[in-house]
Amino acid sequence: MRRVRIGVIVLVILVLTAGCLGGTQSETPGSATSTPTATVVSGSPTPTPDPTPGETDTDEWTSTERAAEIPDGDKVVSVENRWNRSVEIRIRVVREATNETVYDETATFEPGADREVYSLADADPDGIESFRVIATARNTTESVTLETNACYGNAYVEVTDEGELYPYYAIC
Secondary structure, three states, X not given: OXXXXXXXXXXXXXXXXXXXXXXXXXXXOXXXXXXXXXXXXXXXXXXXXXXXXXXOOOOOOOOOOOHHHOEOOOOXXXXXXXXXXXXXXXXXXXXXXXXXXXXXXXXXXXXXXXEXXXXXHHHOOOOOOEEEEEEEEOOEEEEEEEXXXXXXXXXXXXXXXXXXXXXXXXXX
């Protein structure tokens, strides 16, 4: 009786694990593996490749590839004080080509202050020009240079939560 019981258990285990113990299923006799093949379904949509970056159906320019070649003097210099103390900040904007100061102002910024202080459009840039934004606060001077092209965004001068002077700008 014990042999019959063991035989039944072995048979049940073999039946239950039959699909798990072998190799791979083959489609042809003697083949060790099967190779998946694509099935063409009638009426399936044909994939359309994405356009090359910068290309559209209407040939409209959409990438940043040529942005550095397009003049855009509509840039703003903003100041934000994220520190918990008032800070006196001097902002100067210098036209790099002539070293001309086009803006020079010192103001006190209260905690939480966030405002635009200058627009490069006021300097009447001639095409694409470089302007250096120089910030001085708390015995520290830092600067960034931005260009009047479509790739550059606005310039920002921030006093961080820790009281550090941090100028930066947006770019594509």
